[in-house]
Amino acid sequence: MRHQLKSKLIWALPVAALFVIFCAGAALADTSSVKGPAPVVIAKSGEHCKDDPNCFNRIHYAVKPVAHVQPDQLFILETRDGLDSDLNFQSTPEDVAAVDLNRCHPLTGPVYVDGAKRGDSIDVTVVDIAPDDFGTTTIVPGFGFLRDVFRDPYIVHWNLNRLEARSKDMPGISVPMNAFMGTVGVLPDKPELDKWLKREKELADAGGAVLTPQPVEALPADLCGVDGTNKDECVRTVPPRENGGNLDTKETVVGTTIHFPCYIDGCGLFAGDVHFAMGGGEVAGTAIEMGARVTLRAKVTRGGAAALPTVQFEGGAELKKLAPSSFYAVSGLPIKQKGDVPVFETYLGGKKIAPLANMSEDLTLAARNATLNMIDYLVKTKGLTREQAYVLTSVAADLNVAQVVDFPNVGVTAILNRDVFKD
Template identity: 80%
Template structure:
């Protein structure tokens, strides 16, 4: 499907209608000068295009985070800009790809990001409000199980792929007959560049966690972009952080609610803020348990506003909207609640770095939301296999793209609860 470039719009657009409300709700003390600009035409959109087969071939693309990365475009507040993005794996996967191709995916190339974009007038200490104007998907997407990655990586060790045909309404796949996943497009990764104090803090705490045995991806210069800063001979090769974890600058937040019409608020750590985006999903279940959603390339249209001094009110990315959550709600659902229970001798994979002396002999862990979420996920997979005739791999993929993990409660100690909610609208008669 050919994406259309946004037309010129008046400054009194969707952004002008939503952002003042966002600001007033977030902090009543923020002041903004509002004027009726209905007849004032804004500047033409800035297009940050992609080129080449991969991120390494594209001067507008990078896959590590560092304050020295230079902007590839400048935009005025209120001016629309279009980011052409790649799939989150920066892969060669297509309709003919096999599980062996998934196993060969180079995770050092994850995530290719478009930008950074310099927002004129934004300074360190300010904030920016970024409204999602449009997301136009590519025609093809994938959901993969990558060995060693994902919430149930110990249960699903083998590679797997589902190929999706995408349109403006839903995703369908010959690998998942009888299933149509409704479009719920959003940017899996969107954020701003840090400055040196933030980067130093992240490096220190992630190194400490790695030394304790935690699951952390430390700086890796192989295939890192931009090469002159983050590559094997780069000037900051040991400082360029990976894009997998979200941080105070936003990043790989994977918040499925940040659809068209929502407004995202970021603190600015550098002048111009350095906004970037990528890893766009056609649809995702809350949790993205397989490690991937319906991954795709896309054309994302955004619009930004500078909020002077606003960073002091933001500890990380905030976002808000109107009726978007209603549109995400299924018309029919089935739910299963998980509790922090396990077998004697079992040591959950995410707890191994804490040691097993106390955990392994127990059948019940205290206030463990991750274990509760794991049990809810496993129970939903079993349910789909038994009631829908799916393979376990198909069920895992479906949970990753169409099941939301919601916290039920965090107070009924020791058994906090997480509920897996299946969108039954995905099941279609053939």
């Protein structure tokens, strides 16, 4: 448990020491003009989400708030890694295979924003993210963009600080900290929840990849668990929805403001699954996963939900800070071998798809090919194993839509941050 103790020491550093760290490269949002009550801390306790009254892992309008904050008041969420796991520096691939995905994602909250009503919106500014000192990137069997290619468990253990991630499993590689909340959102009300349940059941009935309500390991247990009062209505946290949730949007770093529609009074803000860094696409299914201490501030906009069909966000120079000084890119097109049916299209049936070598306007297939091409590049030019290359692509390469008009061959590029190669 050494890394947990060290993290507490990092968070408890005196103000002068933190000032030195921030000046060395880590960012804080400007709060100089904000005055008001002391920050509210929503602390974590216990080994797992089930041991923590401030933690839950299913979405339902009846999840009760654990704290109240005033508009413009700073509040701090202590979060767990997205798998709610026991993974540590000694963990093995076998430990990864044993991870129970029913536990993800452990979320801190919900937080009731005073004065917010259904129909309003809240504007949530990311003020600071303090990382734990340990993180992982894993390949979990059956999960990830290339789950049909990478079938065996794998783990990379990362040493983290406010500047970079390093790993003995990835020698010569340094990934810069660009932390963000992988999961952040607000609670729905009954009309929204009913709509989600209906459309996801229809997709499941059609054979699509979707996670329907699962009460095993579900929290809050009295609401969503095996004996819960609403166990068949508690939706999973894996897909993002109109309320936000598992957005996995790497641009929502410190300094950005995220706009959420409010469906219930108080809005019910929650967050978790914080990533130290992630490539656009998170292709392995995980980024650099970590626990963290997230500082936020929320404002209320009256009637703002009408302008938000889904979550939106804005910022200043944050995108420039994310840009690498050097890059290498590969491309992907919607081309495949005759006879193949891509795993993400099997539910549509293979009668038309299998005989084709060229798919029409298929961005997902183009992205898959760009990912495979980047893995091949890293294996051939950097001497990485295929698993290492998959992990590095997941944490340091961005899938980018090149164009959507040159039918049938829409294009996707995978852009690698070459700054990560240090030794």
